[in-house]
Amino acid sequence: MLGSHFNTIIIGAGISGLSSAYFLSKKNKDFLIFESSKYLGGTIKSKKIKNFICEIGPNTVLMNNDSVKKIIKENGLLNKVLYPDEKKNKNRYVLVNNNLTKIPTSFYEFLFSKILSLKSKISLLFESFASRHTKNVTVADFIKKRFGNEFHDNIIEPFLTGIYAGDTSKMSARHCLKLLWSLEQNYGSVTMGLFKKKFKKPSSFNFPNGLGELITTLSVNLKEEIRLNTSVIKISKHGDLYKIKTNDNRTYTCKNVISTVPAFTLSKILFDRKLSLELKNIDYSPIDVFHFGLKKKNIRDKVNGFGLLTKKNDKKSFLGILFNSSIFNQLAPKGFELFTVLVGGQRNRNLCKLEPKLLQEIILNELNQLINHSGPVYMSNHYRWKKGIPQYNLKYDYIEDHIKSFLDKNTNFYINSNFYRGISVSDCISKSEFISKKINRN
Structure with a gap:
């Protein structure tokens, strides 16, 4: 059946x-949005x-970018x-x-x-005496060469676990350590680059009813287009269309x-x-998300x-724990704390195959010991992402070249997903404005 143009x-x-x-x-x-599910928001x-x-x-x-600031301000969410x-x-x-040990934030600490x-x-x-890399390497190789094994194992590995849930011995330094890679390439040393450039740490944010408020607000004026x-089952090209x-x-x-x-x-x-x-070669880490209200x-x-x-x-079963209500007290009712526990990733992907109730028992036992909690769980929730986070591994250089080649050959086809040019929500919003401006100019 013929649709429309x-x-x-x-x-x-x-x-x-x-x-x-x-x-x-x-x-x-003059656009349409096709969504395969009955819900909006994707991973949000x-x-x-x-x-x-x-x-x-x-x-x-x-x-951390103007596109995010615009979309918040212009939609009355500021x-x-x-x-x-x-x-x-x-x-x-x-x-x-x-033992819980705070990552130092000052020279004295x-x-x-x-x-x-x-x-x-x-x-x-x-x-600063380590030589500049002439080709892309893994995150593990990059950090160990410049800062040593201990710095990699105790700081960088946990930090990147929270973003990619990946394996640093496979992850691409150029893609997963964009800032550090850029500083090394431009200044010959990460340390020298940090001294010469000033960086302002961006703020993170949420909304009273969660990030879903952003999705709801954006969709209000797009009801006719959604x-x-x-589901899209096939894309083909015919001339310029x-x-x-x-x-x-x-x-x-x-x-x-x-x-x-x-x-x-x-x-x-x-x-x-x-x-x-090539796209089939992009690996996605599975993630199980648990919420506990205590x-x-x-x-x-x-x-x-x-x-x-x-x-x-x-040797923990979980990748990380977010102390949600500690930094956003509005996320939990008075007298309670909210914890989000992330499980799986490249390190423990087999745990994401366990029956959720069994996995919850394992995770809750480790959480209870860590914070010295005793008593019933007031609220619990679980969600399984079978294919959660795309991995920017070393072979991604080759895949990225294929994506660029395809986009060059196929004018007016755009890829705006977290497996290409940035994994974060703010990256995706920035790419959205860039692509939309390009289309609106044509």
Whole structure:
């Protein structure tokens, strides 16, 4: 059945799709958004359970680029933005001898911190003497060469676990350590680069009812353009136009395509067989997300901070724990604390195959010991992402070249997904504005 012609068709109604539509709509609304599920938001899912605000996907967004600031301000959300308790937000923890240990945030704290040995602290002074890399390497190789094994194992590995849930012995330094890689390449040394450039740490934020408020707000003025429960099953190219076939047996034509779906989805519907095969090589880490609402009076070891990240040597079943209500007290009812526990990733992907109740028992036991909690669990929730976070591994250089080649050959086809040019929500919003401006100029 023949559909209609549109200037632009957006595939996927997550944050990338909806923000692309928002920026496009500033000039025209000659577009459609196809979403395969009955829900909007993609990986952004906020759920209210017993007055706890639980984030199934991203827990915060960084206010680190103009596109994010615009979309918040122009949609009347500026007065709803919740910033974390600044003092507590600075407290990020790792485990040292199974004890919560704060990552130092000042030179004085660093000197007396138990995270690194004296030998490792002294070796950091010689980072500027390490030679510049002439080709891309793994994160593990990059950090160990410049800062030493201990710095990698105790600081970098836990930190990147919280972002990618990946394996640093496979991850691409150029893609996963963009800032450090850039400083080394431009200044010959990360340390020298940090001295010469001034950096302002961006704020993270949320909303009173979770990040889902952003999704709801963006969708209000896009109701006519959104098609829920509509999967794209084939994309083909005919001259300068693209044909989009959907699961209701309709075929649409358009000048521009913005694909915001995961690599494994795009690979099944794309007309370019070569790129489809490459996209299948992008690995996604599985993630199990647990939420626990606990009574404050039953927690003996109070925690004040953003969260805890673990490393392989800690031998924990979880990757990290977010102390949600510590930095955003609005996320839990009075007298309670909210914890989000992340499990799986490249390190423990087999745990994501366990029966959820059994896995919850294991995780809860480790959490109880860590914070010295006794008593019943007031609220619990679980969600399993079978394919959660795309991995920017060393072979990604090769895949990225194929993506660039495809986009060069196929004018007006755009990829705005977290497997290409940035994994964070703020990255995706920034890419949305860039792409939309380009389309609106044509």
